[in-house]
Amino acid sequence: MKEISALNQLIRDMLWTSNLFQYKVEIIADNPNPDVLKDNIIYVVGRDSYVKWAYLKCPSKCGDIIMLSLIKSKRPSWVIKQDKIGRPTIYPSIRKLDGCRSHFWVKKGKLIWSNI
Ligand SMILES: [Zn+2]
Secondary structure: OOOOOHHHHHHHHHHHHOOOOOOEEEEEOOOOOHHHOOOOEEEEEEOOOOEEEEEEEOOOOOOOEEEEEOOOOOOOOOEEEEOOOOOEEEEEEEEOOOOOOOEEEEEOOEEEEOOO
């Protein structure tokens, strides 16, 4: 995952705080404590060169934590890319198979509900 310049991070945080998009990425070294995860942040565990997991709170507000494997050799796995100012895109879509059964996309930082 590419590092974002300090200036672009500043721009990103301004736009994110103004709700112009919903999600930003925080890269962390170790698995997070699920109790302290904030809404609208995708926590990516790893380093810039090697990422393993992503954690995010389910956008349905059910309170569940969604874990995504980013390890390419294992299925299923997801890819997270950031544009120049750090708006993340995740693919494929994220579908919860239990609980609230949310199905959504994150594209350029925006949450897009899937209706299928
Ligand atoms: Zn949910």
